[in-house]
Amino acid sequence: MAVAIVILCIAQVSVPALGGYVRGPFSSALLYVSLNTAIAGVAMSTLKEKLDRHTVLAGGVAGGLLIGFLLLVIYGATLGMGSVEIPLLRLAEIWLGKWQWVYALVLLAAVLTTALANLHGLASRVVKPPGYWLCVVITAVAGFVIAQYGFISLVAFLYPLLGLCNIVLLAGLCYYSLNKFKTVRRNR
Secondary structure (H helix, E strand, O other), X not given: OHHHHHHHHHHOOOOOOOOOOOOOHHHHHHHHHXXXXXXXXXXHHOOHHHOOHHHHHHHHHHHHXXXXXXXXXXXXXXXXXXXXXXXXXXXXXXXXXXXXXXXHHHHHHHHHHHXXXXXXXXXXXHOOHHXXXXXXXXXXXXXXXXXXXXXXXXXXXXXXXXXXXXXXXXXXXXXXXXXXXXXXXXXX
Protein backbone atom coordinates (compact mmCIF):
# COMPACT_ATOMS: atom_id res chain seq x y z
CA MET A 1 0.00 0.00 0.00
CA ALA A 2 2.83 2.37 0.83
CA VAL A 3 4.37 1.79 -2.61
CA ALA A 4 1.04 2.56 -4.29
CA ILE A 5 0.71 5.76 -2.28
CA VAL A 6 4.24 6.84 -3.20
CA ILE A 7 3.56 6.18 -6.89
CA LEU A 8 0.34 8.16 -6.76
CA CYS A 9 2.06 11.00 -4.92
CA ILE A 10 4.80 11.22 -7.52
CA ALA A 11 2.21 11.15 -10.31
CA GLN A 12 0.24 13.98 -8.69
CA VAL A 13 3.08 16.33 -7.74
CA SER A 14 1.37 19.35 -9.25
CA VAL A 15 -2.11 18.70 -7.86
CA PRO A 16 -3.07 20.33 -4.53
CA ALA A 17 -4.65 18.27 -1.79
CA LEU A 18 -8.38 18.17 -1.46
CA GLY A 19 -9.84 21.13 0.31
CA GLY A 20 -7.18 23.56 -0.82
CA TYR A 21 -5.93 24.23 2.70
CA VAL A 22 -3.46 21.35 2.75
CA ARG A 23 -1.21 21.50 -0.30
CA GLY A 24 0.80 18.82 -2.02
CA PRO A 25 0.63 15.15 -2.84
CA PHE A 26 2.42 13.93 0.27
CA SER A 27 0.05 15.72 2.62
CA SER A 28 -2.88 14.38 0.57
CA ALA A 29 -1.55 10.84 0.94
CA LEU A 30 -0.92 11.30 4.67
CA LEU A 31 -4.44 12.61 5.26
CA TYR A 32 -5.97 9.83 3.15
CA VAL A 33 -4.05 7.11 5.00
CA SER A 34 -4.86 8.72 8.34
CA LEU A 35 -8.58 8.86 7.57
CA ASN A 36 -8.77 5.27 6.37
CA THR A 37 -6.61 3.98 9.22
CA ALA A 38 -9.04 5.45 11.72
CA ILE A 39 -12.02 3.98 9.88
CA ALA A 40 -10.34 0.56 9.82
CA GLY A 41 -9.49 0.94 13.50
CA VAL A 42 -13.15 1.35 14.38
CA ALA A 43 -14.06 -1.78 12.43
CA MET A 44 -11.16 -3.78 13.85
CA SER A 45 -11.84 -2.76 17.45
CA THR A 46 -15.08 -4.74 17.38
CA LEU A 47 -13.25 -7.85 16.14
CA LYS A 48 -10.35 -7.64 18.61
CA GLU A 49 -11.31 -10.61 20.77
CA LYS A 50 -12.29 -12.84 17.84
CA LEU A 51 -9.06 -12.77 15.81
CA ASP A 52 -5.61 -14.18 16.46
CA ARG A 53 -2.39 -12.34 15.61
CA HIS A 54 -1.57 -14.48 12.53
CA THR A 55 -5.02 -13.92 11.00
CA VAL A 56 -4.79 -10.17 11.57
CA LEU A 57 -1.32 -9.98 9.99
CA ALA A 58 -2.27 -12.13 6.98
CA GLY A 59 -5.51 -10.21 6.47
CA GLY A 60 -3.74 -6.86 6.74
CA VAL A 61 -1.08 -7.79 4.20
CA ALA A 62 -3.56 -9.38 1.77
CA GLY A 63 -6.03 -6.51 2.15
CA GLY A 64 -3.33 -3.88 1.73
CA LEU A 65 -2.00 -5.52 -1.43
CA LEU A 66 -5.47 -5.94 -2.89
CA ILE A 67 -6.56 -2.40 -2.08
CA GLY A 68 -3.25 -1.01 -3.38
CA PHE A 69 -3.68 -2.90 -6.65
CA LEU A 70 -7.29 -1.76 -7.01
CA LEU A 71 -6.25 1.82 -6.25
CA LEU A 72 -3.69 1.72 -9.06
CA VAL A 73 -6.21 0.21 -11.49
CA ILE A 74 -8.85 2.81 -10.63
CA TYR A 75 -6.31 5.62 -10.83
CA GLY A 76 -5.19 4.46 -14.26
CA ALA A 77 -8.76 4.12 -15.51
CA THR A 78 -9.85 7.55 -14.27
CA LEU A 79 -6.93 9.60 -15.60
CA GLY A 80 -8.30 12.71 -17.27
CA MET A 81 -11.62 12.61 -15.43
CA GLY A 82 -10.77 15.35 -12.95
CA SER A 83 -13.88 17.39 -13.73
CA VAL A 84 -16.32 14.50 -13.25
CA GLU A 85 -18.01 14.47 -9.83
CA ILE A 86 -17.95 10.67 -9.43
CA PRO A 87 -15.44 9.23 -11.94
CA LEU A 88 -16.44 5.59 -11.38
CA LEU A 89 -20.00 6.39 -12.47
CA ARG A 90 -18.56 7.86 -15.66
CA LEU A 91 -16.55 4.65 -16.18
CA ALA A 92 -19.73 2.63 -15.66
CA GLU A 93 -21.41 4.76 -18.32
CA ILE A 94 -18.54 4.10 -20.74
CA TRP A 95 -18.23 0.38 -20.06
CA LEU A 96 -21.82 -0.61 -19.31
CA GLY A 97 -23.78 1.78 -21.52
CA LYS A 98 -27.47 1.66 -20.69
CA TRP A 99 -26.73 -0.78 -17.83
CA GLN A 100 -24.81 1.85 -15.84
CA TRP A 101 -27.79 2.07 -13.49
CA VAL A 102 -26.83 -1.37 -12.12
CA TYR A 103 -23.46 -0.03 -10.97
CA ALA A 104 -25.11 3.15 -9.68
CA LEU A 105 -27.52 1.02 -7.64
CA VAL A 106 -24.67 -1.09 -6.21
CA LEU A 107 -22.74 2.09 -5.37
CA LEU A 108 -25.81 3.58 -3.69
CA ALA A 109 -26.28 0.38 -1.66
CA ALA A 110 -22.62 0.50 -0.60
CA VAL A 111 -22.91 4.14 0.47
CA LEU A 112 -26.16 3.55 2.36
CA THR A 113 -24.94 0.44 4.20
CA THR A 114 -21.75 2.26 5.18
CA ALA A 115 -23.78 5.24 6.38
CA LEU A 116 -26.10 2.99 8.39
CA ALA A 117 -23.18 1.13 9.98
CA ASN A 118 -21.51 4.42 10.91
CA LEU A 119 -24.80 5.82 12.20
CA HIS A 120 -25.33 2.75 14.40
CA GLY A 121 -21.71 2.82 15.59
CA LEU A 122 -21.94 6.48 16.55
CA ALA A 123 -25.30 6.18 18.30
CA SER A 124 -24.34 3.04 20.22
CA ARG A 125 -21.11 4.60 21.50
CA VAL A 126 -22.40 8.10 22.25
CA VAL A 127 -25.62 7.40 24.17
CA LYS A 128 -27.09 4.71 26.39
CA PRO A 129 -29.99 2.58 25.07
CA PRO A 130 -32.89 4.88 26.06
CA GLY A 131 -31.48 7.71 23.90
CA TYR A 132 -30.25 5.53 21.04
CA TRP A 133 -33.10 6.20 18.61
CA LEU A 134 -33.14 9.93 19.31
CA CYS A 135 -29.41 10.07 18.52
CA VAL A 136 -30.01 8.05 15.33
CA VAL A 137 -32.77 10.40 14.16
CA ILE A 138 -30.86 13.61 14.99
CA THR A 139 -27.69 12.34 13.33
CA ALA A 140 -29.57 11.11 10.24
CA VAL A 141 -31.37 14.44 9.82
CA ALA A 142 -28.11 16.35 10.30
CA GLY A 143 -26.42 14.07 7.75
CA PHE A 144 -29.23 14.65 5.25
CA VAL A 145 -28.99 18.43 5.67
CA ILE A 146 -25.20 18.39 5.31
CA ALA A 147 -25.45 16.14 2.23
CA GLN A 148 -27.27 18.94 0.39
CA TYR A 149 -23.93 20.74 -0.04
CA GLY A 150 -22.88 18.23 -2.70
CA PHE A 151 -20.44 15.37 -2.89
CA ILE A 152 -17.39 17.28 -4.16
CA SER A 153 -17.80 20.11 -1.64
CA LEU A 154 -18.12 17.69 1.27
CA VAL A 155 -15.20 15.53 0.19
CA ALA A 156 -13.02 18.60 -0.41
CA PHE A 157 -13.71 19.87 3.09
CA LEU A 158 -14.30 16.77 5.24
CA TYR A 159 -11.60 14.34 4.03
CA PRO A 160 -8.70 16.64 4.92
CA LEU A 161 -10.39 17.80 8.12
CA LEU A 162 -11.10 14.26 9.30
CA GLY A 163 -7.62 13.20 8.21
CA LEU A 164 -6.09 15.94 10.38
CA CYS A 165 -8.33 14.96 13.31
CA ASN A 166 -7.30 11.34 12.93
CA ILE A 167 -3.60 12.26 12.86
CA VAL A 168 -4.13 13.94 16.23
CA LEU A 169 -6.08 10.90 17.47
CA LEU A 170 -3.41 8.45 16.27
CA ALA A 171 -0.65 10.57 17.83
CA GLY A 172 -2.57 10.56 21.13
CA LEU A 173 -3.04 6.80 20.98
CA CYS A 174 0.67 6.31 20.27
CA TYR A 175 1.57 8.61 23.18
CA TYR A 176 -0.82 6.75 25.51
CA SER A 177 0.50 3.34 24.42
CA LEU A 178 4.11 4.44 24.82
CA ASN A 179 3.47 5.77 28.34
CA LYS A 180 1.61 2.59 29.28
CA PHE A 181 4.50 0.50 27.95
CA LYS A 182 7.03 2.57 29.92
CA THR A 183 4.96 2.24 33.11
CA VAL A 184 4.69 -1.54 32.76
CA ARG A 185 8.41 -1.80 32.06
CA ARG A 186 9.34 0.32 35.11
CA ASN A 187 7.15 -1.77 37.41
CA ARG A 188 8.90 -5.05 36.54
